[in-house]
Amino acid sequence: MNKNRVRTLKAGSAETGPVVYWMSRDQRTRDNWAILWAQEIALQQGVPLIVLFCLVPEFLNASQRQYGFMLKGLQDVENDLSKKNIPFCLLKGAPEQVVAQWLRKHGIKSVVTDFDPLRIKRAWKASVSERIGVPFYEIDAHNIVPCWVVSKKQEYGAYTIRPKIQRALDEYLEEFPQLEKHTITWKEKPSKNNWHEVMQVLSAVPCVPDVDWIKAGERAAHIALDAFIKQALLTF
Secondary structure (H helix, E strand, O other): OOHHHEEEEEOOOOOOOOEEEEEOOOOOOOOOHHHHHHHHHHHHHOOOEEEEEEEOOOOOOOEHHHHHHHHHHHHHHHHHHHHOOOOEEEEEOOHHHHHHHHHHHOOOOEEEEEOOOOHHHHHHHHHHHHHOOOOEEEEOOOOOOOHHHHOOOOOOOHHHHHHHHHHHHHHHOOOOOOOOOOOOOOOOOOOOOOHHHHHHOOOOEOOOOOOOOOOOOHHHHHHHHHHHHHOHHHHO
């Protein structure tokens, strides 16, 4: 992986021990540079890899429809990771409070997370970073060219940022490797999550019913993309 996709949020003391990918924005197992980087670290050290997701009971006025759609997708993530011998741990609560506590409790020695430009997400990461003493890395798994590589300043129009992206495409437009089956098992591997119970703890407003014309999850997204490429794209 191109190491320019990685930036260090906290150097920390490099010790051998379990590696965690704190998943947030990029809720998928395929085509995800953040989990690939986390696995690269774990395999180099010969240690377990764990994926952690922190569910906040309320987030930016999201409704139960939005939460429900996300949780169905996370069930797919959990199932896919189980086939790779990678446990998926679900926390509930304010990330700045529960994530660092969980990392310390389980003796995590390296943390990787995905890039998110939202102010609230940046605040969560800053708070967790202050509370841990291990290496903490951030990967832009969302964009072909990492945002911090494209520009160091706020851009005001597509006409200013487009050429900057195009100049970097040759370096960053590359094929994704496959996520491997992890060979080191975490001794504290938890049981699968009870997703019905998870829905009960949410504070989200049940203002609109779930939709049935679109399916949640990474697998459904790949099917929709494949159909678009093979069918709809030809009509343009």
